[in-house]
Amino acid sequence: MITYRRTAIHCQLQKYIYIIFGCDPHGKDGLDRKVWNAFVQHNKEVQPDVIIMGGDLVDFWEISKFNKVPKSRETIFEDIEFAHGLLKELRDACPKARIIYTFGNHCDRLRQYVLENAPLFHGYEKVTLKYMLKLDELGVESIEPKESSVNWNGCSIVLDGVRMGHLKKVSKHSAATVKGLMDDRCISVVQGHVHRLGLFCRTLDDGKVIWGVEAGCLCRLDPEYMDHANWQQGWVDVIDGRPFIYPYINI
Ligand SMILES: [Fe+2]
Numbered sequence: 001m002i003t004y005r006r007t008a009i010h011c012q013l014q015k016y017i018y019i020i021f022g023c024d025p026h027g028k029d030g031l032d033r034k035v036w037n038a039f040v041q042h043n044k045e046v047q048p049d050v051i052i053m054g055g056d057l058v059d060f061w062e063i064s065k066f067n068k069v070p071k072s073r074e075t076i077f078e079d080i081e082f083a084h085g086l087l088k089e090l091r092d093a094c095p096k097a098r099i100i101y102t103f104g105n106h107c108d109r110l111r112q113y114v115l116e117n118a119p120l121f122h123g124y125e126k127v128t129l130k131y132m133l134k135l136d137e138l139g140v141e142s143i144e145p146k147e148s149s150v151n152w153n154g155c156s157i158v159l160d161g162v163r164m165g166h167l168k169k170v171s172k173h174s175a176a177t178v179k180g181l182m183d184d185r186c187i188s189v190v191q192g193h194v195h196r197l198g199l200f201c202r203t204l205d206d207g208k209v210i211w212g213v214e215a216g217c218l219c220r221l222d223p224e225y226m227d228h229a230n231w232q233q234g235w236v237d238v239i240d241g242r243p244f245i246y247p248y249i250n251i
Pocket residue numbers: 024026056104193194195
């Protein structure tokens with residue numbers, strides 16, 4: 001089914017890029033292994049041109065600013081080793097794909113921690129997440145906050161006319177976040193960060209249609225810090241600029 005669609009679009013339009021966007025695994029204790037395995041298997045079967053890991057691959061609970069119950073979650077070392085392993089699984093599944101990792105707010109916790117506790121080390125390669133995850137060795141590109149920025153302001157990339165990543169906006173309801181982003185930016189969007197699935201479309205005055213998709217998450221739905229998480233699991237394929245949502249939903 002996927003192969004047919006891919007070929008048909010390629011033949012009709014002579015323009016083609018197949019992108020798979022998955023986001024928010026949230027580290028060793030956050031990951032839902034069933035969903036992750038399905039995501040990797042999907043990538044393996046499709047062999048996309050581009051895979052976007054849309055943020056919060058790590059959780060970095062240990063260096064977050066929230067109060068925490070000691071020793072109740074993974075250590076920062078475990079988180080880093082685990083995240084490297086996840087990227088390696090993706091690379092092994094798709095040796096030829098361009099893999100792009102857009103940093104989320106959780107990924108930036110390391111940079112924030114250095115800025116706050118050891119600012120003189122800020123910018124030193126060996127204390128960066130890119131170095132610790134061995135992204136160069138894995139052939140993974142990264143979109144990171146500007147080094148000169150104190151805050152995380154979102155990280156994203158535009159491919160095939162679609163802005164994709166972990167953008168700094170969260171609204172309460174499904175698709176409301178991408179509606180806001182489309183209002184701000186007037187471009188089609190794939191957004192991680194919100195852990196919800198959603199689709200919003202708008203036809204512009206000139207007849208062009210822009211759309212926004214919220215890509216769900218690859219993490220568990222029962223975080224200890226929430227009583228009820230209005231989250232949904234899944235990922236998104238973007239085929240020649242069109243979105244196909246893959247919900248991983250128990251009904
Ligand atoms: Fe997240």
